C-alpha cells in the first residue's frame with residue numbers, strides 16, 4: 001500500500017470532563033492503582049457505549065439489528081469524502097446531499113458548524129441529519145455516515161429516520177467527529193470500533209489519512 005503523509009485525528013479526547021448526550025452515563029477516568037515499588041499504574045474507565053467518538057451499529061435502534069461485532073471491518077477502513085455543510089443553520093437536507101452528488105458505496109462525513117462550535121459543552125441546537133435526507137442516503141446505498149456532533153438525529157424529534165433509515169440498511173453511523181481542521185475533499189478513513197461483544201455502539205479512534 002502507498003505510504004500516506006498526513007494523519008488527521010478526528011476523535012475527541014475522552015476524559016471525566018468529556019460532554020455526554022443528556023441522560024447518558026457520565027464518563028469517569030480514574031486511577032485504579034498507583035505506582036509503587038512492586039506494582040505498575042492502572043486506570044479504570046466507566047462510560048456509556050456512545051461516549052465520545054463512536055460507532056452506532058444497527059442494534060442501536062433495531063432489536064434484531066447487527067451488533068458492533070457483526071459488522072465487517074472493511075466498512076470502517078477505506079476512502080471517505082468529507083462534505084462541507086458549514087453554512088447550514090439547522091439541518092442537512094436531501095437537497096444538500098443531491099448537490100454534493102453522493103454515490104453508492106461512499107463513506108460520507110458531514111462537516112457542519114458543529115465542528116467550529118466545538119465539543120466543550122452540550123448544545124441543543126446542533127446541526128443534524130433530516131429524516132428525508134437519511135432516507136436518501138439509504139436509497140443511494142452509502143457505506144457509512146459520519147457527523148460532527150453527539151447525535152445524527154435532532155434532539156427530541158419524533159422522526160427517528162436519521163437513525164433507523166441508515167441502520168436498517170446496515171449503514172453504521174460515526175458520531176462525534178471533530179472536523180474543524182478538515183477541508184472538504186477525499187481522504188482515507190480508519191475508524192474500527194472497539195471489539196466489545198453484544199453491544200450496539202463502541203468507541204473508536206477515528207483518523208483521516210491524506
Ligand SMILES: [Zn+2]
Pocket residue numbers: 050054055056150175201
Ligand atoms: Zn451513538
